[in-house]
Amino acid sequence: MDLLPKTKSEFSSKEYWEKFFQKRGSKSFEWYGEYNQLSGILHKYMKPAEKVLVIGCGNSRLSADLYDIGYHSITNIDISDTVITQMINQNRKKRPNMQFLKMDVTKMEFDEGSFSVVFDKGTLDALMPDSDESTLTVVKQMFKEIDRVLRLGGRYMCVTLAQPHILQHVLEHFTELGWMVRVCRVPDKQEAEDTDFHLPIFVIVLTKFKKLPEMKQIIEISNFDDKVERLDTTDELIKGVQSLQQYGIIRQQLATKSHIEDHISLDLYCSSSSTPRYTLHIVDNPKHCKYKFAIFIVPEGRETEWLFCTNDGRRSLCKRAGHERLVIVTLHRDHQYSDGLEGVKKELSGKVMELAPPKLNDKQIPFLSVGDDINTRELCYRGNSEVSGEFLVEDVIVDGSTFRRLVFMNSPSVVQSEVKLVTAVTKKKISKKSDPETLTLDYYKAVVAGLALLQDMTSLLDSRVDVLLVGLGGGSLARYLHDHFSNVHVDVIELDPEIVRVATDWFGFTSDERLKVTVADGLGYIAGLAKQAQKKHVVILDVDSKDVSVGMTCPPEAFIQKDFLKNVDSILDSKGVLLLNLVCRNEQLKASVVNDIRSVFRHAYMLPNAEDINEVVYALPSHREKIPELSTKGELPKEVRKNVKHLQESIKLQGHRAKVKSCDILQLTKLLDNLKML
Numbered sequence: 283m284d285l286l287p288k289t290k291s292e293f294s295s296k297e298y299w300e301k302f303f304q305k306r307g308s309k310s311f312e313w314y315g316e317y318n319q320l321s322g323i324l325h326k327y328m329k330p331a332e333k334v335l336v337i338g339c340g341n342s343r344l345s346a347d348l349y350d351i352g353y354h355s356i357t358n359i360d361i362s363d364t365v366i367t368q369m370i371n372q373n374r375k376k377r378p379n380m381q382f383l384k385m386d387v388t389k390m391e392f393d394e395g396s397f398s399v400v401f402d403k404g405t406l407d408a409l410m411p412d413s414d415e416s417t418l419t420v421v422k423q424m425f426k427e428i429d430r431v432l433r434l435g436g437r438y439m440c441v442t443l444a445q446p447h448i449l450q451h452v453l454e455h456f457t458e459l460g461w462m463v464r465v466c467r468v469p470d471k472q473e474a475e476d477t478d479f480h481l482p483i484f485v486i487v488l489t490k491f492k493k494l495p496e497m498k499q500i501i502e503i504s505n506f507d508d509k510v511e512r513l514d515t516t517d518e519l520i521k522g523v524q525s526l527q528q529y530g531i532i533r534q535q536l537a538t539k540s541h542i543e544d545h546i547s548l549d550l551y552c553s554s555s556s557t558p559r560y561t562l563h564i565v566d567n568p569k570h571c572k573y574k575f576a577i578f579i580v581p582e583g584r585e586t587e588w589l590f591c592t593n594d595g596r597r598s599l600c601k602r603a604g605h606e607r608l609v610i611v612t613l614h615r616d617h618q619y620s621d622g623l624e625g626v627k628k629e630l631s632g633k634v635m636e637l638a639p640p641k642l643n644d645k646q647i648p649f650l651s652v653g654d655d656i657n658t659r660e661l662c663y664r665g666n667s668e669v670s671g672e673f674l675v676e677d678v679i680v681d682g683s684t685f686r687r688l689v690f691m692n693s694p695s696v697v698q699s700e701v702k703l704v705t706a707v708t709k710k711k712i713s714k715k716s717d718p719e720t721l722t723l724d725y726y727k728a729v730v731a732g733l734a735l736l737q738d739m740t741s742l743l744d745s746r747v748d749v750l751l752v753g754l755g756g757g758s759l760a761r762y763l764h765d766h767f768s769n770v771h772v773d774v775i776e777l778d779p780e781i782v783r784v785a786t787d788w789f790g791f792t793s794d795e796r797l798k799v800t801v802a803d804g805l806g807y808i809a810g811l812a813k814q815a816q817k818k819h820v821v822i823l824d825v826d827s828k829d830v831s832v833g834m835t836c837p838p839e840a841f842i843q844k845d846f847l848k849n850v851d852s853i854l855d856s857k858g859v860l861l862l863n864l865v866c867r868n869e870q871l872k873a874s875v876v877n878d879i880r881s882v883f884r885h886a887y888m889l890p891n892a893e894d895i896n897e898v899v900y901a902l903p904s905h906r907e908k909i910p911e912l913s914t915k916g917e918l919p920k921e922v923r924k925n926v927k928h929l930q931e932s933i934k935l936q937g938h939r940a941k942v943k944s945c946d947i948l949q950l951t952k953l954l955d956n957l958k959m960l
Contacts, residue, residue: 314403314404314407314441314442314443314468314483315403315441315468315483316343316344316347317343317344317347317348319468319469319483320344320403320441320468320485322469323439323466323468323485323487324348324439327399327437327439327485327487328348328353328399328401328437328439329398330351330352330353330354331355332355332397332398332399333355333357333396333397333398333399334348334353334355334356334357334397334398334399334400334401335356335357335358335359335392335396335397335399335400335401335431336356336357336358336359336401336402336403337359337387337400337401337402337405337424337428338359338360338361338387338402338403338404338405338408339358339359339360339365339369339382340360340362340365340404341365341368341369342403344403345358345380346372346373346376346377346380349373349377349379349380350377354379354380355379356380356381357380357381357383357397358380358381358382358383359382359383359384359385359387359390360382360384360385361384361385361386361387362384363384366382366383366384369382370382387405387409387424387427387428388420388423388424388427389423389427390427390430390431392431393431394430394431395431395432395433395434395436396431396433397431397432397433397436398432398433398435398436398437399436399437399438399439400428400431400432400436400437400438400439401439401441402438402439402440402441402442403441404441404442406421406424406440406442406448406452407442407443407445407448409421409424410447410448410451412447413447413451418451421451422455425455425456429459429490432490433490434490434491434492435489435490435491436489436490437487437488437489437490438456438461438486438487438488438490439485439486439487439488440452440485440486440488441468441483441484441485442483442484442485442486443482443483443484444465444484444486444523444527446520446524449486449520449523450520452486452488453516453519453520454516456488457499457501457516459490459493460491460492460493460494460497460499461488461489461490461491462488462489462491462500462502463486463487463488463499463500463501463502463516463519464486464487464489464501464502464503464504464510465484465485465486465487465502465503465504465519465522465523466484466485466486466487466503466504467482467483467484467504467526468482468483468484468485482526482527482529482530484523484526500512501513501514501515501516501518501519503519503522503523511552521551522551525548525549525550525551528548528549529548529550529633529636532546532548532564532637533636533637536564536607536637536638536639545563545593546563546564547561547562547563547564548561548562549561549562550562550633552617557614557616557617558614559613559614559617560611560612560613560614560630561611561612561614562609562610562611562634562637563596563609563610563611563612564607564608564609564610564637565596565597565599565600565607565608565609565610566600566606566607566639567600567601567604567605567606567607567608569601570606571604571605571606572604573604573605573606573648574605574606574607574638574639574642575605575606575607575608575609575638575639575642575647576603576605576607576608576609576647576648576649576650577608577609577611577627577630577634577647577648577649577650578599578603578608578609578610578611578649578650578651579611579613579623579626579627579649579650579651579656580610580611580612580613580651581651581652581655581656581658581680582613582655582656582657582658582659582678583655583658583659583678583679583680583685584652584655584680585612585613585695586695586696586697588895590610590612591695591895592867592895596608596610603650606639607637607638607639609634609637611626611630611634613626613656615659615661615674615676615694616661618657619656619657622656622657623649623651623656625656626656627649631647634647635647655679655680655681658678658679658680659676659677659678659679660676660677660678661674661675661676662674662675662676662677662686662788663675663784663787663788665780665784667778667780667781669777669778669780669781670690670778670780670781670828671690671691671692671828672690672691672692673688673689673690673691673698673781673784674688674689674691675687675688675689675784675788676689677703683702683703684702684703684714685700685701685702685703685722686700686701686703686716686756686788686789687699687700688700688755688756688781688784688785688788688789690826692828693826693827693835696826696835696836696865696895697723698755698756698826699723699755699756699757699758699759699785699789700722700723700756700758701716701717701720701722701756701758701789701790702716702717702720702722703715703716703717704716704717715790716758716789716790718761718762718765718790721758721759721762722758723896724896725863725896725897725898726758726759726762727950727953728889728896728898728953729759729822729824729861729863729898730762730763730929730950731889731926731929731950731953731954732820732859732861732889732898732900733747733767733820733859733925733929734922734925734926734929734950734954735859735887735900735902735910735922735925736819736820736857736858736859736925737856737857737858737906737907737908738857739925739928739929740924740925740928742769742819742857743767743769743770743928743932744769745769746769746771747767747769747770747771747819747820748771748773748817748818748819748820748855749763749770749771749772749773749818749819749820749821749822750773750775750808750811750818750820750821750822750853751763751772751773751774751775751822751824752774752775752804752807752808752821752822752823752824752825752841753774753775753776753804753822753823753824753825753826754774754776754781754782754785754791754799755781755785755824756784756785756788756789756791757774757785757786757789757790757791758789758791759822759824760772760774760791760797761790761791761792761797764794764796764797765936766932766933766936767932770796771796771797772796772797772798773798773800773818774797774798774799774800775799775800775802775803775804775807776799776800776801776802777801777802777803777804778801779801782799782801804823804825804841805840805841805846808821808846808849808850808853809846809849811849811853812849812852812853815852816853817853817854817855817858818853818854818855818858819854819855819857819858819859820858820859820860820861821850821853821854821858821859821860821861822860822861822862822863823837823841823850823860823861823862823863824836824837824863825837825838825841825863826838827839832868832871833866833867833868833871834864834865834866834867834868834871834872834875835865835866835867835895836863836864836865836866836896837862837863837864842862842875842878842879843878844878844881844882847878847879847882847883848882850882851882851883851903851904851905854903855903856903856905856906856907857906857907858902858903858906859900859901859902859903860883860899860900860901860902860903861898861899861900862879862898862899862900862901863896863897863898864888864896864897864898864899865895865896865897866897867895876888876899876960879899879901879960880960882901882904883901883902883903883904884902884903884904884905884906884909885901885902885906885909885959886899886900886901886902886959886960887899887900887901887957887958887959887960888900888957888958888960889953889954889956889957889958890956890958899960900957910922918954918955918957922954926950926954929950930950
């Protein structure tokens with residue numbers, strides 16, 4: 283490795299290459315692959331009878347290998363006297379018709395149109411270590427000379443690592459000339475596991491066309507399975523190359539060791555979409571297992587579940603599956619997957635094998651899943667608002683039931699709101715409507731259970747409970763509280779008027795005297811209530827964050843600042859409770875949020891859920907008179923248990939009235955058994 287340049291500028295230095303070949307002697311140096319690795323692409327784009335120019339030939343054996351199988355019209359040039367002398371001496375007897383000439387690629391001495399192919403293996407990469415003006419001047423002159431010596435219809439074949447600055451410049455230059463561009467990934471060489479060469483190799487095939495007015499640019503990529511795809515823009519090509527580079531680096535890293543503590547994932551794209559088609563998560567099991575490797579396909583609609591969308595969940599899944607390495611594959615909305623699960627397996631089989639553990643001998647890799655729900659997602663509505671950004675409403679079939687979901691695309695792994703759809707039969711038609719008796723999201727159930735922390739809850743429910751809910755979503759939580767407790771009055775604050783419309787049009791939300799919606803900023807609204815000394819028995823904060831960079835999806839940071847929490851505390855009735863939906867994957871940030879809540883409220887509890895990314899925080903006002911204390915064993919106080927039973931009976935009674943067959947909808951007692959004091 284001491285023969286490699288110490289600085290990138292040496293790549294384009296004549297003096298460096300003279301010293302390089304003097305030191306290396308007659309031993310060939312193969313930049314970016316040998317003949318057997320490149321042969322498939324070479325024979326596809328280079329015919330034996332064609333005149334071929336190899337620029338920057340070095341002492342590679344590639345030209346000799348081509349000559350030996352019938353390519354006898356090969357001319358090689360290099361800037362190094364030493365290497366040209368070496369190659370002439372090595373080849374003059376066995377390959378008398380092959381030429382080796384000392385020549386500068388920026389000042390070639392050939393006539394116009396002399397060659398059908400100009401072949402470049404690493405020369406462009408050597409001459410272009412950066413995008414400095416002086417570097418670009420040299421490269422542009424090289425391109426000008428290549429254009430001059432190539433005949434019309436000829437190919438410039440450039441073997442390269444396709445680093446971003448190089449690929450961008452190649453595309454800009456040759457698309458401007460009207461040349462056809464095709465990028466081919468070179469098949470991976472079976473190298474030793476300790477290799478330190480991680481980047482995939484590409485051959486850019488640039489075909490010289492005469493530029494015509496309004497001619498549509500031809501841009502193509504050939505990747506894993508040698509399938510050629512036509513692209514519309516150079517940006518799509520760059521993204522495709524970057525995806526292959528990312529895949530190659532990760533594959534090489536995985537081939538050298540296990541990554542038990544790492545969270546390794548990558549996206550796979552198809553050329554027709556700017557969104558990933560698959561996301562692959564690679565999880566290694568800390569224990570030795572009988573089975574080495576498997577692929578787990580996440581059914582559509584279940585990718586938001588804790589088991590599949592969190593690192594802890596995926597590690598748990600890997601242990602349950604009993605494999606040393608598990609690749610967990612999620613499918614993305616806006617894509618169709620032909621032939622269902624079998625089609626997905628066929629599409630992925632060649633790619634995921636490259637992610638297998640070292641020394642895997644199995645040829646048949648098992649595909650696992652918990653259902654064959656593929657192509658079960660239907661887009662109902664896609665919208666975009668100034669407040670929420672891009673969002674969509676979709677119907678997803680999970681385990682035979684249909685659910686309607688609201689998803690904000692700034693956090694596509696989080697379901698903002700969900701209702702179960704049931705069949706409604708009328709005289710005119712059969713249709714689907716939201717099921718008012720079912721809460722499908724676990725944290726919604728946890729919020730309802732939080733009513734049990736109200737002081738004197740039974741008497742309050744018999745008279746009046748004032749609830750302030752910040753964040754409407756699809757409206758299912760607000761409707762459930764309204765429909766199942768006849769004396770609950772819900773005021774909903776929603777910042778985005780577009781979401782109010784979506785809740786009404788797509789989720790069956792309606793308002794009345796006991797359920798009202800105000801379009802306003804929740805922060806300012808609560809500050810106003812605090813100034814007016816208005817009181818609420820229950821405050822529910824169910825607000826998503828638009829800033830996903832902080833590691834907290836819900837709520838926004840402004841909703842857990844001390845000044846705001848003090849306003850919430852001041853508007854809570856002395857018997858009341860704050861219910862906060864918390865989605866935070868940053869443990870340090872979560873600890874800070876918990877400390878701020880504890881500093882404002884007298885007592886706070888959390889209901890963690892091992893299989894849900896949502897956690898509900900229950901906080902009691904600082905002026906609360908009676909505090910329900912958990913026992914040393916974590917058991918609920920008698921008053922809370924009594925309240926839970928009353929809630930359960932109320933829900934069950936409402937179910938009977940609504941003629942619901944399964945009336946015991948929520949297991950609230952079991953739910954609150956997991957309650958922990960903060």
